[in-house]
Amino acid sequence: MRVDLFDFNLPPESIALRPASPRDSARLLLVAGEAPFGDRIVRDLPGLLRAGDVLVFNDTRVIPAQLEGMRGQAKIGATLHKRLGLRQWQAFLRNAKRVRDGDRIDFGAGVAALAGPRDEDGGVTLSFEGEEPVEVLLERAGRMPLPPYIASKRPTDERDRSDYQTMFAREDGAVAAPTAALHFTPELMVALEAAGVKTETLTLHVGAGTFLPVKADDTDDHRMHAEWGRIDQATADRLNAARKAGGRLIAVGTTSLRLLESAVGEDGIVRPFADETRIFITPGYRFRAVDGLMTNFHLPRSTLFMLVSALMGWERMQAVYAHAIAEGYRFYSYGDSSLLLP
Structure with missing residues (x-):
């Protein structure tokens, strides 16, 4: 399909x-x-689902x-x-033309890495010096990787360390939040349980590729970035049993769905x-695992807007x-949500 079919105009003030x-x-x-359409709030969710439905969350942790560093006199x-x-780690570099294979990048706070070869996704391999786990180094020198459409409008701050993390975050490895789950609170989870709605978790480490634009003119020519995920046997068994009993599997976020x-x-x-997984879902895809999706509002021409158009229909999503x-709904990672039930 033509990528421009998934374009739309979004006022800048709509971005949360x-x-x-x-x-x-x-x-x-x-x-x-x-x-x-029903204009509701997230707190209404228990009344919008049925007893026996299962909300499936992603427990990845951002x-x-x-990192901001120097290669000689060049900012990287x-x-x-x-x-x-x-x-x-594979990394996308800013000012990458100033970095060659074997160059040392100093990120401050005692954190440095040697740059390796480019990869097929346009990234660079970074090999970190020292003996400490990379996660420890990142806690010392790194910043939360806010999406470009937020980071370009304001600096990242300490509040983002908690704001950009879901209550389910447990498995380190994501560089972007599964943002649909940002809307959940302990109080809401209690209300969902009282309504007979079940919950399950899986892990998909969301990559920075989720923010990259689709540069191809046709969806057939776009290559998705790989992301690592895991569903264990016990979780799979419970999901299948719930569906067999008549419950719907509602993915909380496109990461859980994918x-x-x-x-x-x-x-x-x-x-x-x-x-x-590099799964790329566009209109015409036959969904086999999910019966619905809770998700935020996505970027024009993005793979995620293509995904929701596949689920609900292109004209419907327009x-x-x-x-x-x-x-006046608020868009993107910190924005409002939608519950899509085909």
Whole structure:
């Protein structure tokens, strides 16, 4: 499909620079089939789902993966996006033309790395010096990797260390938050349990590639960045049992959805998974694992807007986004949410 079909105009003031407080007070746009849109708030979620439904969360934890350093007199920015080994990460570099294979980049606070070869995704291999775990080095020298559309409007600050982390965050490795889950609070989880809604977690380490624009003119020519995910046997068994009993699997976030759809077979059975995925979902895709999606509002021409268009239909999502913009919904990572039920 032509990528320009997924374009739309978004007023700059629609981009949220801070999350709602409390988190579950964010707005929620209910889109259920062809029914009229419902303008709700996230706290209404228990009444919008059915007993036996399962919300599937991503328990990845965002690491402070942005570094600012020097290669000689040149300023170099690095965003780590994929672990390669104990002390090696792939990274996207700012001012990458000033860095050659074997150059040393000093990130301050006793953190330095040697640059290696370029990879097929346009990144550079960084090999960190010393014996401390890279995560310890990042806590000392790194910043939270806010999306470019927020970072270009204000500096990252200490508040982002908690704001840009979900209550489910447990497994270190993401360089972007699974933002649909930012809306959940302990109080909301209690209300969901009381309503008979079940919850499960899986792990997909979100990469910086999620923010990269689609440069191709046709979706067939776009190559997704790989992200590592895991679903264990016990979780897969519970998901399959819930669905067999009539419950719906509702992915909380496109990351959870993409991992579930990577792990499901043609028979609709979710299987254990521990591998990289490059799944790219566009209109025409047949969903096998999920029955709905809770997700924030995405960028024009993005793979994530293509995904929701595949789930709900291209014309329907054009109408959804036109309504959201007209009604003042807040967009992107710190913005409002939607509940999409085909």
